[in-house]
Amino acid sequence: MVANTIKFLLNNELVKIENLDPNTTVLQYLREEQFKSGTKEGCASGDCGACTVVLAELDTENSGQLTYKSINSCITFVGNLNGKQLITVEDLKEGAQLHHAQQTIVDNHGSQCGFCTPGFVMSSFALHKQNNKPNRAEVLEALAGNLCRCTGYRSIIEAAMTSSEGNQEDSFAKHYQQTLVTLTELEKLPTPTLHGNGNTYIAPQNIDELATELTNEPKSTIVAGGTDLALSVTQNLAVVKKLVYVGNVAELTTIEETESEIIIGSALPYSDFINTLHHYYPDLGDMIERIGAKQVRNTGTLGGNVGNASPIGDMPPALIALGATMTLHLNGTERTILVEDFFLDYKKTVLQTSEFIKSITIPKPVAGQTLKLYKISKRLDDDISAVLAAFFIEQTPTENGQKITNIRLAFGGMAGIPKRGPAAEAALLGKNLTKESVAQAKAALATDFQPMTDVRASDKYRMTVAQNLIEKCYLELQSAHTREVIETRVVNY
Ligand SMILES: Cc1cc2nc3c(=O)[nH]c(=O)nc-3n(C[C@H](O)[C@H](O)[C@H](O)COP(=O)(O)OP(=O)(O)OC[C@H]3O[C@@H](n4cnc5c(N)ncnc54)[C@H](O)[C@@H]3O)c2cc1C
Ligand code: FES
Ligand code: FES
Incomplete structure (x- = not known):
């Protein structure tokens, strides 16, 4: 059963979207459909953070909890909002009272032209929601994906350090229980779809539904975080006719450990597996912390990084060095290959029509083995590797x-x-x-x-x-x- 709509909370209000081109980004939706222009467009490519918004999601590991993640709205397709709470800068303040994440920017003189400011506020807000007392390194990590051309970062960092002091009661904290109930109910609704402008979006809920969808519609394009794919729309003005979102597929969003292996679902975002990999391979954890910035790691996935088959993707060389394998799924049949054997030529892989990456398996280290990783890029944070x-x-x-x-x-x-x-x-x-x-x-x-x-x-x-x-x-x-x-x-x- 499918529903011709997507539903989510926009701040604390339940909204549904029908008849909208699924190539629409969350940023376009906010500014052009909701007339919420507080969220800014700087680059439309995920690089500047001006468009940062926050998504609250049910924490599957920790039922009864919400996780708050900063994301780049300019490279997130609107369909990916289904079942989540989208928090935007307009709704942080209550009445005339600025949110602490905003007031500290004022108090620390953290804004000049103000263009970057909403993005910084939202990154700081997301950090503050997850961490009551972040240290300086955590603040720097949270803000690394936000660029400012006028103010200088010192005052903004000071603001974010103090904005996280103490437990601030805001409207989202007050609505927490209600939000949990609503998101839990949304999760039970039939498979969401969105149609508009002759294009479609569907978010299958399990692996069989996904496999059937891709088999019936072999010209579909898989989207996970969209941090690669959405750029083809925002930068190259491509139109994706049929988007199939894999982020709701339970079997693709888990992480499992056996005695000798770590098995990571292809649609699990980096933020959800970085700690596990850091534990076994510290160099790998450190390297993943340099993939994009927090906003990119909160949505970007391993399946997307490998599936994109870019010669400058950071995970494939690491996975090849580790002797990792990947499980591919085609209409109920699975095969396992070495990650090394996945790539044929520039942007060409062994993936067949309708086949998708289910998971990636990484062997755990044993005595005598060493993994060393070196990422060479012009900037430390938020930059693509030269080597x-x-x-x-x-x-x-x-x-x-x-x-x-x-x-x-x-x-x-x-x-x-x-x-x-x-x-x-x-x-x-x-x-x-x-x-x-x-x-x-x-x-x-x-x-x-x-x-x-x-x-x-x-x-x-x-x-x-x-x-x-x-x-x-x-x-x-x-x-x-x-x-x-x-x-x-x-x-x-
Ligand atoms: C600002 C910015 C900085 C970045 N920095 C880095 C960086 O430092 N290092 C780096 O390596 N990358 C970087 N990237 C690229 C990108 O974030 C990563 O490659 C990310 O892992 C892609 O994952 P995704 O889920 O967003 O993929 P998507 O964009 O959703 O998909 C990418 C491609 O993979 C395909 N795909 C997705 N999932 C599957 C699946 N399960 N099976 C088969 N095909 C699939 C899609 O069809 C698409 O062709 C950056 C991107 C941005 C915007
Ligand atoms: S507009 Fe620059 S990251 Fe989105
Ligand atoms: S205040 Fe102008 S870009 Fe930051």
Whole structure:
């Protein structure tokens, strides 16, 4: 059963949308349909944060709770609002009383032209809702996706630090129980759809419904967070005829752990699995914290990152280095392949018509294994990589030192697809990591890749940096080993 409508809470009011082109973004909907122009458009590509709004959702892990997430409304399709609460800057204040997240901006002189201000307020509001006493690092992380050209960040950061002090009773806190009840009821409604301008949107609720939908409508386009796909609409003015949203499919939005593996649903946003991966692979957790900014990580997914098959996506090289596998689903039949085998050519994958990515499985680390990740980009936060290097090295102690018994050196930004460097790997396999073997691997890498020149980096820069990262990895492992030996000697002494 399907409903020709989507329903959600706009602030504290239940609204439904019918007959609207599903290519409409939340930003367009707010400004052009609701005449709420407090939310600004800066870039329309997810980069500036001026359009930040907050989504409250039922926390599936923690029933009876809501989670508040900042998102970029300019790259979120309106259908993705179904069953959620959309909170916008207009409704933060109560009567004439500004919300604390707004008042602290005033008190700290955090606004000049004011264009960026609503976005900063909403990021600060989302942080404040999830965390009563954030530290400076958490404030910086929450605001990293918001750009300001006039004020300077110090006053804005001060504002966000103080806005989170204490537990502020706002209208959303007062309506909390009612919001929970409404969102729980919305969850039980039939599969939402939206039609307009000859285009359609559907949000299947389970894997069978999704598989059937994609089989019946093979020309459909899957959308998860939309942080890649929506750009084709806002930047290239593409029109997507049939959008199939995977974010409601229970089987695609879970994370499971077995003794030896972590299985991540393809439609689970980064924010919901980053902590688990950080626990097992700290380098990977740190790298994911540099994928876009908080707004992007709150909606962007692993399935979208891999499915997009961009040569500069950050997760594929990491997954390839880890020997991760992916489960693909086609009309009731599943197959499992190495992530490494998914990419055929620039933006071409093995995915068949109507097939989709169900989940990605990452092996847990065992003794002797190391994962090192290096993201090279012009800015630390919210920037796409020029080169992403992911090194998995397994070493076994022998009489002559630590022999490399398994190695995967994977790169993004070095070819039309994310891929391994077989010659460089061969130069190291079976050897100890030494100055000489590393020099051979660096030389061999030049035969593995012929990188391109683009706005992010020249071919020469890419090759030089990739070679130097192998050496950096060696030096870091060597100094870690030296520290270990010294510490052991100190303990033994
Ligand atoms: C400002 C900004 C910064 C960014 N920074 C980074 C960055 O630092 N590193 C990085 O790697 N990426 C970055 N991205 C790109 C993007 O956020 C990621 O690739 C994200 O993981 C995409 O996930 P999504 O759910 O939003 O994908 P969507 O946009 O929903 O989908 C992307 C593609 O994958 C397909 N797809 C989605 N799910 C599936 C599935 N289950 N099965 C098959 N196909 C599927 C879709 O059809 C579409 O073609 C950035 C994007 C923005 C806007
Ligand atoms: S308008 Fe810049 S991130 Fe949305
Ligand atoms: S106050 Fe002008 S862009 Fe921030």
